[in-house]
Amino acid sequence: MAEALLKFKNNDIDVRSAGIFAGYGQPLSEGTEHVLSEIGLSFNHSSTSVNKDLLKWADLVLTMTDKHKQTLALQYPEEQTKFYTLKEYVLIDEQQWQQLKNLYASFEEKRIFHLSNMEEDLTEGEIEKRLRKELSNEIEVIQQLEAKIPSLNITDPYGKSVQVYRETRDELNEHIDLLLKKLSNNID
Structure with missing residues (x-):
């Protein structure tokens, strides 16, 4: 969902999503597809797992939760300086x-x-x-x-109600706007 929202807001950013526990080639969940369609987005996506090549490619790795970040840091300590939760990256100076x-x-x-x-x-x-x-x-x-630090986790809606998917979409939307602003300020 985050990749779809980010690409919709700024197609010039090269972004790829991957999951720590994701299977390969799975389509978007029905909930994600539904809440994206509510705001006029369709997104052709198939899942992939995080791997060493993808992490080497990335300049920045944004996770949805601090547990995901910790898992990546344990599995790929050589890349850990790239790891932030989305909220951590945009909310904490x-x-x-x-x-x-x-x-x-x-x-x-x-x-x-x-x-x-x-x-x-x-x-x-x-x-x-x-x-x-x-x-x-x-x-x-x-x-x-x-x-003084807010919660750094984005809710994982998988398997939950459509309402939880909407709330997650809106939370992501808000923080992706902050991400784009921060990235824009870093370029200027």
Whole structure:
């Protein structure tokens, strides 16, 4: 659906969609076909799976959910700098992300340091309790920053009602407009 909407709004962008769990050669779902036709779009599409060649071709890989992004990062770590959720890419500025990434890295370094200096006979619960105490300031700062970030997931309508497909279409439409604006600003 995202590919159809993006191509409709700007046919000059070379975009290809693929699924992490998609079979090869499947047509659009009935729900997708229906809600696209409601806005006058028809789209000839057959599914394909994500693969290494497609990821190498892409300058940017936008996923619909953070779980999809994480799955790709685990399967293709060499390409992970290209991976964003659509909402992440259009809603969060680079400064916010850099600040959060730095906090995550600092937190992980401190966590590893504390783990390496703990007694070996502690239970998992005791380790967790100590880590929470030692890292409470970092956890609080991270939680405050994360609270300012909206949900980064687009609803997956597959197998749901036509109304959910409509809501997903409209959500995609809104964020694709933001994507086009951001891409336009990056070119200027």
